[in-house]
Each structure stands twice: as C-alpha cells, then as structure tokens.
Amino acid sequence: MKKLTNLMAATALTAAGALPAVAETWDMPMAYSASNFHSATGAEFAQCVTTGTGGEIEIVTHPSGSLFKGADIKRAIQTGQAPIGERLLSGHQNENALFGFDSIPFLATSFDDSDKLWKAAKPSIEKLLAEQNLTLLYAVPWPPQGLYFKNAVESVADMKGIKFRSYNNATSRLAELTGMLPVTIEAAEISQAFATGVAESMVSSGSTGYDRKVWESLGFFYEVDAWLPRNYVMVNSEVWADTADAHKNVIKGCAELAEYAGNWRAKEYTGFTLQGLRDGGMTVGPASDQMVGELKEIGVTMTNEWLEAAGDEGKAIVDAFKASQ
Numbered sequence: 001m002k003k004l005t006n007l008m009a010a011t012a013l014t015a016a017g018a019l020p021a022v023a024e025t026w027d028m029p030m031a032y033s034a035s036n037f038h039s040a041t042g043a044e045f046a047q048c049v050t051t052g053t054g055g056e057i058e059i060v061t062h063p064s065g066s067l068f069k070g071a072d073i074k075r076a077i078q079t080g081q082a083p084i085g086e087r088l089l090s091g092h093q094n095e096n097a098l099f100g101f102d103s104i105p106f107l108a109t110s111f112d113d114s115d116k117l118w119k120a121a122k123p124s125i126e127k128l129l130a131e132q133n134l135t136l137l138y139a140v141p142w143p144p145q146g147l148y149f150k151n152a153v154e155s156v157a158d159m160k161g162i163k164f165r166s167y168n169n170a171t172s173r174l175a176e177l178t179g180m181l182p183v184t185i186e187a188a189e190i191s192q193a194f195a196t197g198v199a200e201s202m203v204s205s206g207s208t209g210y211d212r213k214v215w216e217s218l219g220f221f222y223e224v225d226a227w228l229p230r231n232y233v234m235v236n237s238e239v240w241a242d243t244a245d246a247h248k249n250v251i252k253g254c255a256e257l258a259e260y261a262g263n264w265r266a267k268e269y270t271g272f273t274l275q276g277l278r279d280g281g282m283t284v285g286p287a288s289d290q291m292v293g294e295l296k297e298i299g300v301t302m303t304n305e306w307l308e309a310a311g312d313e314g315k316a317i318v319d320a321f322k323a324s325q
C-alpha cells in the first residue's frame with residue numbers, strides 16, 4: 001500500500017513536470033530490547049541512512065520484537081511485509097544446518113576467532129540468503145556465551161532436570177545432552193519466564209542477562225565462552241534491486257560503519273555487562289574444571305552432529321576457519 005502511494009505520488013509529480021525525490025519509510029523490525037547494543041547499533045545505522053540519503057530513505061527501527069517477533073522477522077522480510085530487519089542468524093538452523101555454523105560449542109570462542117569463522121562462512125550464508133530473496137547488509141557477534149543458573153552448578157550431573165531456556169537448535173541440543181529440559185523463549189520474554197519459573201537457566205551472553213535484569217531471578221553466571229553467535233541485518237532483495245545506486249552506496253557505507261561499531265560495542269559490553277550482573281547480586285566466574293571438561297565432550301558430539309548435517313559445505317567452512325587461525 002505504501003509502495004503504491006509512493007508510486008502514485010511519484011507519477012503525479014512526474015506528470016507535473018518535476019522529478020523530486022520521493023521519501024520512503026523503511027520499517028526495521030529487531031528482536032532485542034532498545035537498550036541492547038545490537039539495537040543501539042541498528043538505531044545508529046538507521047540514522048546514518050536517513051541522514052545520508054537526505055531523508056529520501058528513512059529507516060525506523062522497531063526493537064523488542066514490537067513489529068515482528070524474532071522468529072517471524074526473516075519471513076516478514078522475505079515476503080516484503082517489512083523491507084529490512086535484524087535477526088539472530090543461527091535462529092535459522094532449523095531450515096539449514098549451515099546457519100548454525102556460529103553455534104558449534106568451543107569451535108570459535110574469542111572475538112578474533114569469531115571474526116575468522118564469519119569470514120570463512122560468509123560466502124555460503126550470503127548465497128543461502130540470496131536464494132531466499134534476502135540481501136545481507138551487516139553482521140555483528142554477541143559476546144561469548146556462558147551458562148546461567150538459579151543455584152550453583154559444579155558438574156553436568158547437577159543440571160539434570162533443570163528447565164532451560166533455548167534460542168536455537170544448538171541450545172536445545174545442549175540442553176538435551178546435559179539432561180536439562182529445553183523450552184524456546186525469545187530474549188524479549190525471558191525476564192517473565194524466569195520470574196514465573198517457566199525457565200531456570202539458559203546459555204547466553206552477559207549482555208542479554210544484563211539487558212533483561214536476570215539477577216532478579218537467577219544467581220549464577222558461568223563464563224564458559226562456548227561460542228559467539230551473530231545477529232545480521234538483511235534487506236528484501238527486490239527492495240534492494242529497486243533502490244537507486246546512490247542510495248545503495250550510502251546504505252553499504254552505513255552498514256560497514258555499523259558492523260565496525262557493533263563489533264567494538266560487543267567487546268566493550270562484555271566486561272561491562274558481567275560487572276552489571278555482579279552489581280545485581282549474581283556470582284560471576286569461570287565454571288569448574290569438571291564442568292568445562294564435560295561440556296567440551298558434549299561440544300565434540302555437537303561438532304560431529306553439525307558436520308554431518310551441514311555436509312561438504314559445512315566441512316569446508318570449518319577447514320577454512322582452522323586454516324586461518
């Protein structure tokens with residue numbers, strides 16, 4: 001409808017003999033809270049595009065899953081219900097194992113390695129997205145993933161039967177392999193889930209625990225550094241094809257800036273949010289040697305399962321990453 005209105009406005013003005021630019025609004029759904037660093041980066045990106053195109057393309061962000069919930073964002077953009085948006089890349093692992101390259105336990109556990117792994121995987125991911133009518137603009141990692149619990153946990157045996165909030169296939173599988181009970185819940189809804197006891201643990205970054213104030217319900221964060229999953233910003237490929245080259249250049253420039261700023265923020269936010277969890281009253285520290293050893297064994301199982309599911313292309317990503325380390 002908006003497109004049609006713009007088109008009619010453009011036609012009317014063209015008929016009148018002038019060729020002024022027609023302003024467009026691009027609504028940008030995002031799944032995480034406005035205070036989250038990905039959302040802050042997205043808001044800056046939106047402002048950069050709006051300013052850079054002289055207001056001809058105005059991007060308006062909608063954080064906290066307020067326009068579309070995380071799980072619905074990709075479909076909304078593929079089908080043109082929204083032109084642009086952000087989503088957790090590994091959230092698509094249920095469609096194709098390749099999307100889960102960044103959630104393999106203990107494969108890439110630092111920002112440097114996560115960057116190398118992303119470079120190895122990016123061509124495959126861009127191709128997969130392109131097949132789905134989506135153009136990748138930028139991607140930013142989350143801080144390293146650790147384990148949250150209500151009470152102290154010393155070993156995998158202590159996890160048995162605990163209700164575990166998952167956010168993708170890999171996190172559900174981790175729960176199964178540790179004897180926990182996975183329940184998939186969007187980050188925007190976890191405070192409630194923990195407060196009501198629907199979930200009592202999760203794997204996530206200090207950043208998400210801090211944003212959702214999980215110290216109100218949980219007591220412990222173990223810095224396991226299991227992996228660094230990534231959020232990405234995509235645009236509908238038809239919208240992209242219809243975008244003027246000058247505007248595409250602005251958007252690409254803003255995307256590069258956003259990727260840089262987002263990476264920087266992710267690193268800064270790691271220590272800041274872990275301190276925030278402590279200030280909230282949580283115990284934050286490394287996991288016991290026993291727990292790390294047991295989790296690494298589970299990591300081997302999950303790596304093998306992923307390699308099997310992701311086939312030759314998956315193996316090529318892991319090989320390329322290892323060669324770049």
Ligand code: PCA
Nearest residue numbers: 142167187204205208229
């Ligand atoms: N936060 C997101 C994904 C990874 C992270 O650190 C979440 O918990 O949903």
